Amino acid sequence: MTLNSFSFLVFFAGTLLLLWILKLLLQKNRHFPVILRIFLVIAGYLFIAYADIRYALCLFLFSLFTFFLGLLIRKYPEKKKPLMILGILVPLFFLGLFKYYNFFAGSFCRLIGRNYHSLRLLLPLGISFYTFSAIGYLIDLYRGKYSACTSFTEFLLYMGFFPKLISGPIMRFDDFKRELSGMLLLNPKDFEAGIQIFVIGMFKKMVLADHLNIFVNDVFSAPKAFHSLTVLWAVITYSLQIYFDFSGYSDMAIGSARMLGFHLPKNFNFPYLSSNLTEFWKRWHITLSSWLQEYVYYSLGGNRKGRVRTYVNLLLTMVIGGLWHRVAWTFLVWGALHGIGLILHKLHLKYGISKGCKAGRLFCMLFTFGYASLCWVFFRADSLSEAWLVLTQLFSFQTGILQPYTWTFFSLLLLTTCSIYYFIKKQTFAKNAKICYPVLPLNKVWGLTVFFLLCGLTIGLAYVGNTAFIYGAF
Amino acid sequence: MKWLFKAVAAGILSLAILSAFNLIYSFSGIHIANPSGATDYTWQSGQPKSNMTEGFSWLLMDENGFRNKKVPSKSSVNILMMGSSHMEALNVSKEEDCTSLLSEALPEMSVYNIGMSGHTLYRCVDNAEAACEVYSPSDFLILETDAVALSEEEMSLVLSGNAAAIPSYDSGLLFYLQKIPAIKWIYKQCTDWISLSKKVTASPLDSLEDSFPKETANTTTLSSEYQDTLSSFLGKLQEAAGKTGCQTVIFYHPPASAAPSGEILFSTDPVYLKAFADACAMHDILFLDMTEDFASLYQEQHLFAHGFSNTAVGSGHLNRYGHELIARRLFEIIQNVQKESLQ
Numbered sequence: 001m002t003l004n005s006f007s008f009l010v011f012f013a014g015t016l017l018l019l020w021i022l023k024l025l026l027q028k029n030r031h032f033p034v035i036l037r038i039f040l041v042i043a044g045y046l047f048i049a050y051a052d053i054r055y056a057l058c059l060f061l062f063s064l065f066t067f068f069l070g071l072l073i074r075k076y077p078e079k080k081k082p083l084m085i086l087g088i089l090v091p092l093f094f095l096g097l098f099k100y101y102n103f104f105a106g107s108f109c110r111l112i113g114r115n116y117h118s119l120r121l122l123l124p125l126g127i128s129f130y131t132f133s134a135i136g137y138l139i140d141l142y143r144g145k146y147s148a149c150t151s152f153t154e155f156l157l158y159m160g161f162f163p164k165l166i167s168g169p170i171m172r173f174d175d176f177k178r179e180l181s182g183m184l185l186l187n188p189k190d191f192e193a194g195i196q197i198f199v200i201g202m203f204k205k206m207v208l209a210d211h212l213n214i215f216v217n218d219v220f221s222a223p224k225a226f227h228s229l230t231v232l233w234a235v236i237t238y239s240l241q242i243y244f245d246f247s248g249y250s251d252m253a254i255g256s257a258r259m260l261g262f263h264l265p266k267n268f269n270f271p272y273l274s275s276n277l278t279e280f281w282k283r284w285h286i287t288l289s290s291w292l293q294e295y296v297y298y299s300l301g302g303n304r305k306g307r308v309r310t311y312v313n314l315l316l317t318m319v320i321g322g323l324w325h326r327v328a329w330t331f332l333v334w335g336a337l338h339g340i341g342l343i344l345h346k347l348h349l350k351y352g353i354s355k356g357c358k359a360g361r362l363f364c365m366l367f368t369f370g371y372a373s374l375c376w377v378f379f380r381a382d383s384l385s386e387a388w389l390v391l392t393q394l395f396s397f398q399t400g401i402l403q404p405y406t407w408t409f410f411s412l413l414l415l416t417t418c419s420i421y422y423f424i425k426k427q428t429f430a431k432n433a434k435i436c437y438p439v440l441p442l443n444k445v446w447g448l449t450v451f452f453l454l455c456g457l458t459i460g461l462a463y464v465g466n467t468a469f470i471y472g473a474f
Numbered sequence: 475m476k477w478l479f480k481a482v483a484a485g486i487l488s489l490a491i492l493s494a495f496n497l498i499y500s501f502s503g504i505h506i507a508n509p510s511g512a513t514d515y516t517w518q519s520g521q522p523k524s525n526m527t528e529g530f531s532w533l534l535m536d537e538n539g540f541r542n543k544k545v546p547s548k549s550s551v552n553i554l555m556m557g558s559s560h561m562e563a564l565n566v567s568k569e570e571d572c573t574s575l576l577s578e579a580l581p582e583m584s585v586y587n588i589g590m591s592g593h594t595l596y597r598c599v600d601n602a603e604a605a606c607e608v609y610s611p612s613d614f615l616i617l618e619t620d621a622v623a624l625s626e627e628e629m630s631l632v633l634s635g636n637a638a639a640i641p642s643y644d645s646g647l648l649f650y651l652q653k654i655p656a657i658k659w660i661y662k663q664c665t666d667w668i669s670l671s672k673k674v675t676a677s678p679l680d681s682l683e684d685s686f687p688k689e690t691a692n693t694t695t696l697s698s699e700y701q702d703t704l705s706s707f708l709g710k711l712q713e714a715a716g717k718t719g720c721q722t723v724i725f726y727h728p729p730a731s732a733a734p735s736g737e738i739l740f741s742t743d744p745v746y747l748k749a750f751a752d753a754c755a756m757h758d759i760l761f762l763d764m765t766e767d768f769a770s771l772y773q774e775q776h777l778f779a780h781g782f783s784n785t786a787v788g789s790g791h792l793n794r795y796g797h798e799l800i801a802r803r804l805f806e807i808i809q810n811v812q813k814e815s816l817q
Contacts, residue, residue: 006668218787224736227776401732401776406784443477448484449491456492460499460659464666 001050002166003252004205011050012256015043016186019260023185036185037153040260044160051125058124062091063159066134070148070155073141080142087138091131098123100327126166128324130159132291137173139295146174154180163257167249169267169287185261193439194258196451200437201251203458208411209245210463212237215405220380223393227400231393237408238380239373243271244411246285270422272372272415275364276348277341280372292321311346315339325379330387334378341371492656500527500659502564502591504652506539507642511604513556513590514597514640516540528790529565529782543574546584553585553808554611554720556598557618560727560792561589565782570794575801580808583613592640595619595724599707600632600639602714614808615715616723622750623743626700629707696749704753712757721811724754725762725800730778731788738772740765760807767799 001008022039026032049056069087073080096104109115137158141148149155158176171179184190219226219234226234250267257264271284281289297317303310315336322335374391381387393400425438440447503521508514516539517523524532536542541562555561555573563571573587586609593601598617606615631637643649651657715722726747733739742765754761768779778788779796792800 214786218732222732222734222736224734225732225776399776400736401778401787403787404783443480445480445484445487448481449487452484452488453491456488456656456660457495459663459667460492460496460656462663462667464663 001047003163003249003256004202007050011047012259016259020186033181034153037151037157037180040162041153041156041160044157044162044165047162048125048160048165055125058127059130059160059165060156062094062127062130062134063156065090066137066159067149067152067155069138070141071150073138074148074150084138084142088135091134095127095131098127103327129168129170130165132170132288132324133159133173136170136291136295139299140173149173149177161257161262163253163260163262164264167246167253169250169253169265170291171265171287175265179263183261186259187261190261190263191259192442194255194260196255196439196442196454197251197258197437198255199451199454199458201248201253201255202462203454204244204248204251206248206462206464207458208407208414209241209248211407212241212244212405212411214463215403215408216241216380218403220386220390223386223390224398225400226393226398227402228394228397230401230403231390233403233405233408235373235377235390235394236412237405238376239272239369240408240411240415242376242379243268243415270419272369273365273419273422274368275361276345276368277338277371278345280368281338281342288321288324292317296320311343314342314346318342329384330378330381333384333387334375337375337378341375489654489656492659493654496655496659497522498524498526498532500525501655502658503535504649505642506644508539510608511601512608513540513588513593513601513605515590515642523564525564526784528785529793530784531565531567533564533568540586540588540590541571541573542587543568543577546586549610550584551586551609551611552583553580553614553616554605554609555585555587555589555616555618556593556602556605557589558593558598558620559589559591560620561587561618562591563589563792563797564591565791566794566797570797572792572797572801572804575798576804579801579805583808586611589618595621595624596628596632596637597640599711599714600637602711603717606714606718606720610718611715611720612718613720614723614811615718615720616725616804617711619724619726620729622726623746624704624707624750626703629703633703633706633710696745701749701753704749705756708753708757708759712759721760722758723760723762723804723807725764725804726750727764727779727792727796727800728768729780729789730768730772738769738778740769760811762803762807764796764800764803767803768796771795771799 001011019036019039022035026035029035045056045060048059066087069083073083076083137149140146149158154177157180158171158173161176164171216234216238219231220238223231247268254264254266265287267286269283269286271280274280274283297313300313300316301309302313305313316339318339319332319335322331322333322338325331325334377390378384378387381390440451442448442451501522501524503517503523505515505517508516517535519535519537519539521535521539522532523535533541536545538545541564553576555576561572563573568574571587573585573589577583577585588605588609595617602615602617628637643652651661712722728740728742731739731741747763751761751763764779771777771779777795778793779799780792781788781790782793
């Protein structure tokens with residue numbers, strides 16, 4: 001059940017209805033917070049079991065293991081280091097087994113010249129995301145940032161809160177706990193904002209990303225057939241597609257949580273307006289880049305061990321970030337290219353001329369967008385040879401099919417308009433870190449009309465074929 | 475309660491705005507049953523149509539609900555064109571479809587197109603007799619198909635007279651709901667979304683998109699039963715056309731795509747293609763296979779005969795290049811037949 005499926009809407013509407021009944025009947029009961037947590041845990045497990053009951057079992061075992069390790073760290077603080085290492089290695093082992101076994105076994109067999117028949121291993125839904133949540137939790141306990149969770153239902157909910165289960169946003173346990181304790185269940189203000197964020201997310205995913213996907217698939221499946229300009233257009237299209245796809249998903253997750261009264265952190269903040277790669281990673285998949293910075297980059301030593309180590313740490317962090325998506329040479333190259341880009345930006349800051357005019361900033365934005373787009377070629381391609389084929393076709397000025405795909409024009413126009421609006425309203429958005437959309441007043445006729453129009457356009461313009469979320473595969 | 479009134483008012487207002495948008499963006503109109511039986515249904519007389527979902531076009535249907543620039547008198551039709559949405563050609567502008575181009579090239583002849591969405595070869599053959607009775611084409615009956623690997627079951631249904639016609643909703647609530655463009659639009663999208671399939675045939679307000687059947691790849695032999703059924707099927711068509719004494723032509727426009735090597739790829743099964751061509755020859759039906767023309771178009775100009783700048787490359791309905799090529803080849807065939815008849 002993906003967040004843009006009709007079945008999710010039915011599931012979510014049912015959850016909201018039951019929560020509303022629970023609130024009416026039991027709000028004054030002193031056990032209401034516990035009942036609410038149990039209800040949300042059940043909802044989360046139903047959500048994941050709908051895809052496959054083994055996914056739910058896997059999530060439960062991961063949660064149980066991490067919870068007990070947390071309790072052990074609390075009870076035996078002198079053994080917290082080996083416990084933490086155990087808590088990192090075991091989930092990573094299973095993550096590696098599910099996700100990376102075929103890659104390593106295949107590469108090894110190729111190296112020794114043997115045939116390898118890949119195993120059909122089950123990849124539990126959301127495993128990459130909840131593994132990161134679990135590891136982050138244990139590292140935080142080791143660092144003494146907060147004490148271990150003693151409520152199993154609370155921990156189960158942290159790991160299996162359904163809006164963020166499949167593809168994040170990744171949240172730290174203490175932030176989650178704070179939000180949970182301050183959660184105002186089904187309050188009208190949050191509901192009003194949440195439903196709008198959800199619909200905007202649906203529009204991004206179903207109208208924009210899914211239509212862009214058609215063209216990208218065509219070009220990447222047969223790059224040699226296309227004119228270099230078409231390939232360039234497809235590379236730009238993929239940059240837009242992955243943004244609308246993943247930020248659309250994040251909006252739907254944030255919106256659905258917000259309707260319940262829960263605030264998930266912002267995951268995207270107009271990344272293509274970045275004027276350098278460092279800024280790009282502060283605006284793109286914010287919760288993952290924060291996680292990598294906090295738990296990988298700092299753990300490697302960050303910038304505390306000299307300049308060369310800083311650069312090596314940056315490169316390693318980005319390569320790990322790349323391989324986290326999927327273990328493949330393409331993702332390794334993608335991560336390495338971003339690492340190199342970040343190093344070059346640091347060198348530029350140190351030795352280069354960093355002051356610039358507005359035109360200079362615009363040039364930097366275009367350059368950053370161009371660099372990120374070229375990196376996305378490796379992210380999208382199925383193999384290094386396919387990526388190479390796309391890049392050679394792009395830069396060799398070949399003739400071929402010319403396809404000025406109109407959905408790309410439309411998406412670019414929309415993104416540009418929204419970016420201009422963002423610049424104009426920057427101060428307003430800066431005050432509210434959790435949202436970068438205007439919220440319509442749904443108690444006024446004009447607000448409701450615009451909202452209904454948005455809903456109608458989302459359904460009417462949606463691509464209704466079966467297109468999965470890109471990040472659902474990671 | 476006050477909020478509810480506001481919501482209803484906003485709902486009505488947004489429905490009106492969405493309907494206005496829909497009229498420009500994608501409006502198929504209301505289809506009504508065709509009592510003559512020449513087609514299963516037609517669009518309402520003078521129906522405006524818009525299409526920005528696959529290509530870009532805005533046009534008006536003729537007084538009979540078909541796509542023609544002008545309506546000839548029923549006794550003066552020289553060439554009758556039948557087919558599916560490819561012939562209906564709602565994706566290209568009014569001057570760019572095959573019928574208009576053919577009319578322009580043959581000013582002395584009257585060409586009438588009754589192509590309708592959903593009317594695959596099965597429906598056309600089933601309706602051919604009635605169509606010939608209504609329009610009495612004196613020279614040619616031209617049919618379009620994008621598939622030559624036909625279903626034996628479907629052909630048998632046509633032969634036994636049990637094939638179901640495409641339903642219309644001429645009365646009742648569904649008929650009136652069709653009149654609100656946004657409702658039809660959103661209803662269809664919702665049914666597709668729920669089933670997550672690209673084609674929903676059971677949808678009552680469906681605009682009856684055509685299926686694009688994939689040819690079965692590399693079949694080595696065809697059963698004699700299949701060949702007999704195919705022969706009878708095309709025989710039924712020829713029998714219908716024979717009553718008016720016109721020449722039947724079937725043109726095949728194969729779907730194509732770009733192969734990873736960069737070459738054009740047709741999914742046509744050569745065994746089915748040969749069987750179809752042989753069956754046509756047996757019944758004195760002229761068979762026009764557009765494969766080579768489409769291949770040349772791609773090799774020389776990197777263009778496909780199907781697809782638009784807002785769809786997948788090379789797939790979907792015929793575009794203006796496809797219509798132009800087909801019109802040119804049909805023109806040649808008509809010229810040849812006329813020359814032969816003069817000799």
